[in-house]
Amino acid sequence: MQSSSEVDTSSAAPETSGARKAASGSRWSSLPTVVRRSILLVAIVLLWQLYVTLSGVSPLLFSSPLDIAEAFWEGWTSGDLVGATLVTLRILGLGMLIGMLVAAVLTTLATWTRIGEDVLVLLTSMLNPLPAIAILPLAILWFGLSPSALVFVIANAVTWPIAINVSTGFRTVNPTILMVGRNLGLRGFKLVKDVLMPAALPHTISGLKTGWAFGWRTIIAAELVFGVAGGGGGLGFFINDARYFLRIPEVFAGLVTIALIGIALDAVFTWIERRTVIKWGMKSGT
């Protein structure tokens, strides 16, 4: 990237932060975000490939991007990686569902009763800081080396961030908006559905987002432990299995899959936010 003192800053006008940095004299900033990121990605992959080719590092320790791409392609076409991904996602989905239900019950109790609120605050302050994976030994003790143990761990991981966010959302609803709802004669469930829920939506979405992120990290960690124990069949198991048989590119292909799904989940939430709370000015976009 060359820098120049007579940069055309007007081309960077749509993006304010870019415009500000462009004024300091770099043509780089005037490029669109997608282009900047793509260039960087390509550069990193090229450097990586160069390093592997030139340094002669052992293929048992490190794979080249080309090998990984090949393993990735094979994994997806042969169905191994697809199967592993589906197993993981199914367990994650089940855990999320249970976690969301428990969170919904806790939040309802916390919103309507004082004792419910106290219970939620207490449980959350104790269980939320605990890394969810720490529950796994107990879960294995209770459920054995079965998917149920994983589901339990995931449910525990996602319940607390969701519950605490949603109940904060309900409790911090703008009192004027609430008065407007009551002024229209809204009560009970209709008040909750038409006023409280949309008003609490920014918190709800960020709770779900955090919940998914926690759940995703936790399930991979739990499956790796399971993989070591020889059970499962999900992505963590896939990675462990590949390592055991020294199929190093497949290890990397598993990691790439995990990263891509994480990115996709994040994109889904960003998409939902764009269409709701950001569009309504309830949360500022980034």
Add this chain to the structure above:
Amino acid sequence: MREQGERHTPRLSEGTNRDFGGEHGDAVSTGSTETRASGRPLLTVDHVRIGYVVDGRLNVAVGDVSFEIWPGEKIMLLGPSGCGKSTLLKAVAGFIEPVGGHISIEGHDLIQPGPDRAVVFQEFDQLFPWRTVADNVAYPLRVTGKEKNEAEATARRFIEMMGLSHAAERYPHQLSGGMKQRVAIARALALEPLMLLMDEPFGSLDAQTRTRLQKELNDIADRTSVTILFVTHSIQEALLLGHRVVVLGQPPSEVEEIVDVRNVKDPDTEEFIEVRRRLRELLAGEGEDVDHAIFE
């Protein structure tokens, strides 16, 4: 408290017709045919005392306030900032329970919030952020039982009255403060309530828009039998819109005086100047910066 000026008979609402667009207003618009003796007040505020609990202590905002509102009347609440005007309005709306005294509506003591008393709040954030302007006005109509098409048509009419047709599809966060307030006014008017409770609704508008909307509100009140409780800082506005002006003092506030301004509408008359001077005195006696607070 005492009342000043000639005691005029207020208009009484005839029946229940509250159709803003209708042609029925004439029969009840003159205010000279009915007497108070023939009915009962729509709203009675009787030795009401209201406070907020702050840090476990009761902080009294409204000390002892009594007045009545007769059907079809326009009552202006005037008083220094922080004297409890909004608090009183919220109590009438049913959001705050007085710690003493009674508020009753048509004889009923225990009042709940309801669409028969549509409120225009003082706060700017009173619109639903997730609904467009058109939807913010139409949704309350749907909730109170109107058909979809009728609700949308009515909403359109009142949005146009507020001069906001161009912004009907925008979301509240894309509006200026004054525009938001006008949407809230449209929403309240469109409900065609028994009572309008308005908390400084025109406070954030420019002079021309304010004058136009004051006239619009007067027209609506003339055409229908709506009863209005209106909070304002402005003596000018109180005189222009009101039948009677309830002047409140410093918190914990009491009624300083209830001034009848029904026949004081022409700014050039002696009487108008006299009443305005009296109101200024009342407010000034309360330590308000007269020049600053009273002239708009």
